[in-house]
Amino acid sequence: MNQVPLSHILFVSTALFFIGMYGLFTRRNMITMLMSVELILNSVNINFVAFNRYLYADKLEGVFFTLFIVAIAAAEAAVAIAIIINLYRNLHSIDVEAADEMKF
Amino acid sequence: MPNYAYIILIPLLPLAAFVVLGLFGRKYLRGISGVIGTGAVLISVVLSLWVAYGYFFSVGKVDGVYQPVIAWKAVWLSFSPGLSIDMSIILDPISVMMIVVVSFVSFMVHLFSLGYMKGEERFGTYYAFLGLFTFSMLGLVLSGNIFEIYIFWELVGCSSFLLIGYYFDRPTAVAAAKKAFIVTRFADLGFLIGILILSLHAETLDFRTLIQRFTEPSPQLAGITSASFLGISLLSWGLTLVFIGGAGKSALFPLHIWLPDAMEGPTPVSALIHAATMVVAGVYLVARLYPVYALSDPAVLQVILFVGAISALLAAVIACTQTDIKRVLAYSTMSQIGYMMFALGTFHSGEEGALGYTAGMFHLFTHAFFKALLFLCAGVIIHKVHSNEMRDMGGLRRSMPLTHGCFLIACLAIAGIPPFSGFFSKEEILLAAYRANKFVYVIGLLTSCLTAFYMFRLYFSVFWWREGGVSAGDHGEGPASMKIPLVVLAAGALLAGFVPFSRLVTFDGAAMDTPGVGVFAIAPVMLAILGILLAGYLYRKESDRPRKAAGVFGVLYKLAYHKFYIDEIYSFVTKKIIFNLIGRPAAWIDRNIVDGLMNSLAGVTARISAGIKGFQSGRVQDYVLYFFAGIAVLAVLFIYIYT
Numbered sequence: 001m002n003q004v005p006l007s008h009i010l011f012v013s014t015a016l017f018f019i020g021m022y023g024l025f026t027r028r029n030m031i032t033m034l035m036s037v038e039l040i041l042n043s044v045n046i047n048f049v050a051f052n053r054y055l056y057a058d059k060l061e062g063v064f065f066t067l068f069i070v071a072i073a074a075a076e077a078a079v080a081i082a083i084i085i086n087l088y089r090n091l092h093s094i095d096v097e098a099a100d101e102m103k104f
Numbered sequence: 105m106p107n108y109a110y111i112i113l114i115p116l117l118p119l120a121a122f123v124v125l126g127l128f129g130r131k132y133l134r135g136i137s138g139v140i141g142t143g144a145v146l147i148s149v150v151l152s153l154w155v156a157y158g159y160f161f162s163v164g165k166v167d168g169v170y171q172p173v174i175a176w177k178a179v180w181l182s183f184s185p186g187l188s189i190d191m192s193i194i195l196d197p198i199s200v201m202m203i204v205v206v207s208f209v210s211f212m213v214h215l216f217s218l219g220y221m222k223g224e225e226r227f228g229t230y231y232a233f234l235g236l237f238t239f240s241m242l243g244l245v246l247s248g249n250i251f252e253i254y255i256f257w258e259l260v261g262c263s264s265f266l267l268i269g270y271y272f273d274r275p276t277a278v279a280a281a282k283k284a285f286i287v288t289r290f291a292d293l294g295f296l297i298g299i300l301i302l303s304l305h306a307e308t309l310d311f312r313t314l315i316q317r318f319t320e321p322s323p324q325l326a327g328i329t330s331a332s333f334l335g336i337s338l339l340s341w342g343l344t345l346v347f348i349g350g351a352g353k354s355a356l357f358p359l360h361i362w363l364p365d366a367m368e369g370p371t372p373v374s375a376l377i378h379a380a381t382m383v384v385a386g387v388y389l390v391a392r393l394y395p396v397y398a399l400s401d402p403a404v405l406q407v408i409l410f411v412g413a414i415s416a417l418l419a420a421v422i423a424c425t426q427t428d429i430k431r432v433l434a435y436s437t438m439s440q441i442g443y444m445m446f447a448l449g450t451f452h453s454g455e456e457g458a459l460g461y462t463a464g465m466f467h468l469f470t471h472a473f474f475k476a477l478l479f480l481c482a483g484v485i486i487h488k489v490h491s492n493e494m495r496d497m498g499g500l501r502r503s504m505p506l507t508h509g510c511f512l513i514a515c516l517a518i519a520g521i522p523p524f525s526g527f528f529s530k531e532e533i534l535l536a537a538y539r540a541n542k543f544v545y546v547i548g549l550l551t552s553c554l555t556a557f558y559m560f561r562l563y564f565s566v567f568w569w570r571e572g573g574v575s576a577g578d579h580g581e582g583p584a585s586m587k588i589p590l591v592v593l594a595a596g597a598l599l600a601g602f603v604p605f606s607r608l609v610t611f612d613g614a615a616m617d618t619p620g621v622g623v624f625a626i627a628p629v630m631l632a633i634l635g636i637l638l639a640g641y642l643y644r645k646e647s648d649r650p651r652k653a654a655g656v657f658g659v660l661y662k663l664a665y666h667k668f669y670i671d672e673i674y675s676f677v678t679k680k681i682i683f684n685l686i687g688r689p690a691a692w693i694d695r696n697i698v699d700g701l702m703n704s705l706a707g708v709t710a711r712i713s714a715g716i717k718g719f720q721s722g723r724v725q726d727y728v729l730y731f732f733a734g735i736a737v738l739a740v741l742f743i744y745i746y747t
Contacts, residue, residue: 024728033724096724103722 009050016043030084030094034077041073108175111193114151114203115242117144118210122235129228138221141231142214145238149211152203159200160608170613172196172312174248189309192248197609198391198465202245205472206381208596210238212589213376216480219586220372220487230270230370237263241381245388249309250299253389257295257353260385261288264377268369280365287362291352298345301338305331311392318396325400343397343404347390347411354386354441357415361671363438367430371486374430375479379437380472387444387468394461394611398451409449409540413547416442418668420554424561425654425665428492429482432562433475436518439551440471446548447533450540458611460540463532466605470525473596474517480589481511484581485566494562498569498646504581508567510594515563517597519556519632522625525601531625532606538624552628556635564643 016039023036045066052062084094091098121144129137159173173195182188214234221230240259247253262285269281305328306314317324318339331338348359355363366378377383390397390408397405416439423435447464451457484507489497501508517524520531530552537545581587607615642649654661663669719730 021732025725099724100722103720 006050006054009046009054013043013046013050016040016046028095028097030087030096033096034080034084037080038073038077041069045069108155108173108193108195110151111155111175111195111246114148114155114207115239115246117148118235118238118242120144120235122232122239125228125232125235129232130226134228137228137231138214138218141235142211142218144235145207145211145214148207148238148242152207155195156200156204159195160197168614170197170608170610174312177248189251190249191252192310193246194248194311195246197613198388199245201465201469201609202388203242205469206238206241206245209380209472209476210234210241210376212476212480212593213372216375216483216586216589217370217372219583220483221370222583226270230267233263233266233270234373234376237267237377237382241385244385247311249311250303250314251309253392254292254296254299257292257349257385257389260382261285261292261353264288264366264382267373267377268366270370270373271368274368276365277368280362280368284362284366287359288352291349291359294345294352295349298342298347298349301342301345302328305338305342315393315395319399329400339396340401340404343393343401344407346393347386347404347408350386350389351411351445352386353389354383354445355415355438356386356411356442356445357418358670360415360419360438361674364426364431364434364667367428367434367492371430371479371483374434375476375483378434379475379479383437383441384444384468384472387441387448387464390445390448391461391465394448394451397448398458398461398611402451405449405451407449409446409544412442412445412447412449413544414442415439416446416551417547417554418442420551420558421660421664422667423558424554425661427494429485429494429497429562429566430479430492432494432558433478433482436478436555436559437475439555440467440475440518443530443533443548443551444468444471446544447536450536450544452540459532459616460536461611462606462609462616463529463536465609467526467529467533469603469605470517470529470597470600473593473600474514474524474526477510477514477590477593477597478518480586480593481507481514484586484590487582487586494565497566499567499571501567504567506581506587506590510590511563511567513594514597515559517601518559519636520552520628521556521632521636522629523601525597525599527625527629528601529605530628534628535624549628549631553631553635556632557639560636560639561643564639568644570646 020036020039048062121141175193177192180191244256265285271277328339352359419435419439426432444464447460450460517526520527610616
């Protein structure tokens with residue numbers, strides 16, 4: 001069976017990372033921005049799994065890290081959504097531009 | 105040695121009166137505050153007389169010489185072993201003489217004020233201030249070390265300020281109080297530097313030790329005379345600076361400008377502070393350090409001699425032209441203090457060389473009586489006429505017989521007519537001057553003649569001049585509390601000359617025989633009588649003779665009338681020269697360089713922060729951008745450094 005080369009998988013994860021970053025920069029909706037952050041996290045997850053599988057096939061650290069990251073991402077999503085809800089209650093909007101009071 | 109510790113009560117009783125009246129005088133003790141103050145001072149008088157009696161007649165003398173006694177001593181501030189500031193009370197002939205004079209005159213003034221200040225809004229405060237002054241002055245004369253005397257010196261200046269400015273709703277009184285305070289404070293700066301120089305080199309603050317070290321050969325004397333500044337030895341500097349302090353307080357030329365203005369205070373205050381006691385503090389200070397002046401530094405004594413003589417003559421000339429009764433008396437005071445000062449300056453090493461010391465102290469003693477009397481009489485007159493101007497008076501001799509008599513006695517005393525007290529002290533001074541310096545003797549004679557003239561000018565203008573006089577608002581000569589002090593002081597002015605002063609107060613403490621007056625007295629007395637006759641000729645009856653006489657003197661009269669423009673010179677020097685040449689450049693430096701430096705520092709900081717605060721935009725996506733930019737930079741650095 002012909003293996004997919006590592007570089008292809010890294011291309012995918014890089015693409016995913018920059019898509020997430022693009023989303024983070026361009027979206028004004030906080031939920032969308034949260035989703036972009038998840039994309040970035042997942043691109044990292046792919047990297048971990050890929051390196052584990054291709055370079056250290058006899059070890060499991062990469063997979064475990066991925067599991068931890070998924071768990072933490074879930075917790076982080078809960079926190080982030082709580083913040084967003086609070087912001088919405090205060091500002092009646094989840095547009096990130098509306099929340100610009102935290103400045104000099 | 106007998107126990108003199110109770111002497112501390114003499115200054116402390118007026119202090120207690122000050123504290124009590126200062127705290128409660130306005131609200132609770134309004135009615136009796138005068139009685140409290142007067143009572144406290146009365147006890148002080150009795151104690152002072154008791155001390156004086158004990159000192160002069162029973163225990164002060166050891167082998168025919170009056171010894172200084174340290175009656176009480178306590179360490180006040182101790183800095184290190186060997187360096188401490190003590191509080192002590194010294195008893196020697198001059199301090200004992202002074203406590204009697206100060207407490208006595210103060211008591212008379214307290215008593216007089218009971219009538220004179222009656223009904224004043226701040227009656228209690230007035231007595232509180234009088235108590236403070238009496239305390240400070242008694243403390244000053246009893247001080248046993250030079251730092252202690254400085255403390256009381258300033259306290260005296262402070263209470264003088266408070267009393268001159270007693271009528272604080274009058275702008276002139278406020279200005280006069282400020283002027284007095286600033287001028288004397290300026291002179292006190294000299295005093296302080298003088299104290300520092302002297303005590304640094306003497307390695308002590310105590311008067312007795314200091315005098316001993318500076319009059320006998322000692323390492324300290326060698327040190328201070330060999331050290332010099334601008335070609336003059338530090339001893340001379342120190343003594344001159346101390347004298348400047350004394351000259352400021354004693355209103356000697358050219359620091360006399362505050363004294364005439366100080367007459368804005370209540371008249372009894374003028375009698376107490378600006379005639380009898382505080383203004384002689386300078387004389388007392390020089391007398392206190394007299395051995396050092398006389399034995400170690402005759403050059404400074406020459407300065408004292410001439411400053412005294414110039415002040416005496418100048419003030420006498422000015423007094424002849426003034427029309428405000430209290431100002432005439434103020435210039436007269438200045439003139440008499442000049443007399444005392446040049447008496448001190450006449451020391452020479454020959455036989456009876458220290459006659460001037462006894463004479464100066466004697467004159468201080470007699471002057472206190474007749475000058476206080478003059479001022480209190482002026483108070484009665486002003487009380488009646490409601491004006492300070494001589495022009496508003498005249499012909500008062502019938503309506504005020506008692507004041508008239510007392511005033512006449514005081515005038516005769518100050519003019520030096522025998523057998524009134526001023527005669528004796530003045531003769532001694534003139535004799536001392538005659539032996540020391542003929543030029544000063546001539547000035548003294550001239551001043552003596554002028555003194556007789558201006559005092560009788562005052563006397564005739566107030567009591568004769570025109571018939572009838574003021575009758576409106578006639579309320580006699582005031583209550584008994586105002587009359588008794590007049591009578592008592594008149595008795596003093598009459599009899600003080602018979603005190604055998606040269607047996608009590610002398611330079612070396614040993615009794616000295618009074619030089620016979622005899623033939624020597626003829627010239628001054630004739631001159632004084634001449635002055636009186638001239639004044640009588642000009643002022644006895646209303647006429648235009650005074651105006652003609654003034655015309656004869658022309659420019660001199662005008663100069664004297666304007667007090668030789670000394671006030672104008674001072675304001676020219678301060679406003680034009682000091683303010684413009686020193687004040688303005690200093691203000692410019694402060695405003696532009698000092699402030700500018702600080703402002704530019706603050707400005708740079710503000711501009712930098714304004715520049716970078718844009719980063720904190722509050723927009724989440726900006727922060728994300730910085731975050732990724734940071735990571736990118738870190739990643740690039742990481743790659744290039746580690747590979």
